[in-house]
Amino acid sequence: MAGAAAVSLLVACGGGRTPGPIATPGRFAYFPRLKVGSTITDGAVQLIYHGTRNPVIDEVRDANTTDGFELIGAMVAGPRRKWGVNEMVHGYPPTQAGFGPITDAVGAVIPAGDVGVELLLGLKIVKGGYQVRQSVDIDYHIGTDEYTIRAPVSVINCPSGYSFKKCSSLFSADNW
Numbered sequence: 001m002a003g004a005a006a007v008s009l010l011v012a013c014g015g016g017r018t019p020g021p022i023a024t025p026g027r028f029a030y031f032p033r034l035k036v037g038s039t040i041t042d043g044a045v046q047l048i049y050h051g052t053r054n055p056v057i058d059e060v061r062d063a064n065t066t067d068g069f070e071l072i073g074a075m076v077a078g079p080r081r082k083w084g085v086n087e088m089v090h091g092y093p094p095t096q097a098g099f100g101p102i103t104d105a106v107g108a109v110i111p112a113g114d115v116g117v118e119l120l121l122g123l124k125i126v127k128g129g130y131q132v133r134q135s136v137d138i139d140y141h142i143g144t145d146e147y148t149i150r151a152p153v154s155v156i157n158c159p160s161g162y163s164f165k166k167c168s169s170l171f172s173a174d175n176w
Helices: 164-175
Strands: 028-030 039-049 054-063 069-077 087-088 100-104 113-125 133-140 145-151 153-157
Touching: 028 054, 039 069, 039 145, 039 153, 100 133, 153 164
Parallel strands: 028 153
Antiparallel strands: 039 087, 039 113, 054 133, 069 100, 069 113, 133 145, 133 153
């Protein structure tokens, strides 16, 4: 999903916090076949910000996730990366040179501009079968103002006994 367009439609979530001024990608899903114990880097979330005071990420957590995925880490690739967004790579943390400099997500500054940062989520498959990670919540602050956004980017582990059509129809019926 290289060059994913950012949109301004954001979904508020949790604790009275508002989404704030960061734009995230629209709804997106992909369906890999992953074995229990394998790890991936989910890079389908691009955070775009246009403003004068840079946001800082406070926390990243899975939302609406079955017990088959475990979030094992969160990092960001900055605006000098080679790719706009690299949806998925095997292994975590990522080692591909195209990501450019990578840093921990917590404490990372999102610079203003059209490129933004790419959120790199480490996911481990801990249970077999049809598993879904629907979205990720990102808490951040700008000065003393606190915000939470939900990025609706889903990873659906499609087991080998299922066709991609079956996985897609199960996910569509439950989640779109």
